């Protein structure tokens with residue numbers, strides 16, 4: 049056993065891994081990571097959907113290094129620093145209309161907490177509505193609005209005043225062949241949730257425009273417009289959690305752009321700085337004004353190095369037109385995966401937007417989740433040098449979320465490896 053793995057076993061509290069995969073990553077570049085033995089892996093998970101502009105993107109690294117030589121940290125609650133100002137201005141230009149003021153934190157969960165607190169202060173209301181199958185982070189408030197027992201277990205009871213509405217998950221709904229109807233019914237259900245389960249004191253509805261951890265659930269095109277009508281009738285804010293779907297992942301700078309509605313608060317993290325720790329929530333000036341001096345602070349939030357990296361990252365995305373690349377390569381990958389589906393009944397559904405792609409595996413026509421098979425396929429891919437994620441409420445969705453600079457030959461390699469792993473799992477070797 050390597051020295052690194054030995055130390056992990058003895059000293060690192062991982063909190064998530066069931067078993068530590070015996071690989072020690074040494075370096076990474078573009079869409080590949082390399083272990084300490086020099087073996088290369090094609091990374092089709094991008095560090096959980098983070099390094100959208102590629103591992104160690106040279107322009108991002110150069111910007112971070114230049115900033116490091118000047119200033120790494122300065123107390124964020126009194127002084128002004130240039131990278132924070134420049135990044136906030138940039139976000140105001142690229143965020144959905146009207147969202148021009150940003151608060152910076154360090155992680156997705158932290159930004160979710162800050163956005164929820166702000167929504168309560170602005171509206172003077174206290175409750176939240178979230179979706180089944182959602183995921184918003186591991187802190188207590190974020191878990192309180194997470195609709196997945198798998199993530200919440202052993203941590204409850206959670207915050208009072210949170211209710212859940214059905215997710216527009218057409219494949220597992222009564223309308224598997226009519227996603228639009230599923231979306232309409234799920235939007236309508238929010239009206240019932242308000243009427244029957246709340247105290248008419250709802251500050252905000254929180255949702256991921258494309259649901260990541262829940263299994264890459266893509267709401268149908270009219271869903272959020274219908275939802276917004278309900279929210280507007282009741283004076284409820286819309287918090288869009290774009291921690292995973294933001295920064296070109298779905299073929300738009302932000303996934304909510306696919307739906308033609310503007311959220312009141314946009315929460316971002318992961319892809320914002322290509323791997324440097326940073327998160328943000330961005331809102332309208334009148335909502336931002338609900339935070340009075342002393343209300344909110346994060347010591348490391350808006351770290352100058354992370355902000356400089358984020359600026360270079362976003363510029364790279366614009367110059368290289370990563371939304372277009374994600375759209376094009378994503379369509380190509382989905383088409384190839386759909387081809388595989390024709391000959392393999394284990395693939396229940398292939399779905400996704402841009403390069404946020406999920407393949408849901410099922411054992412039969414009753415859609416019994418093929419959870420063990422999903423894990424076996426992930427392991428099979430790992431043996432072939434391809435990294436993917438496994439997720440979904442039932443742990444049966446293979447997730448392809450590579451860096452958006454991935455090339456077609458690399459996608460071909462990943463899908464060929466997936467086909468081989470699928471074959472092994474579908475037809476176990478005879479003994």
Ligand SMILES: Cc1ncc(COP(=O)(O)O)c(C=O)c1O
Nearest residue numbers: 155156157183184185260291292
């Ligand atoms: C949609 C969404 N929100 C929030 C989070 C939490 O982000 P973090 O792990 O940076 O706290 C995640 C993480 O996976 C996420 O996917």
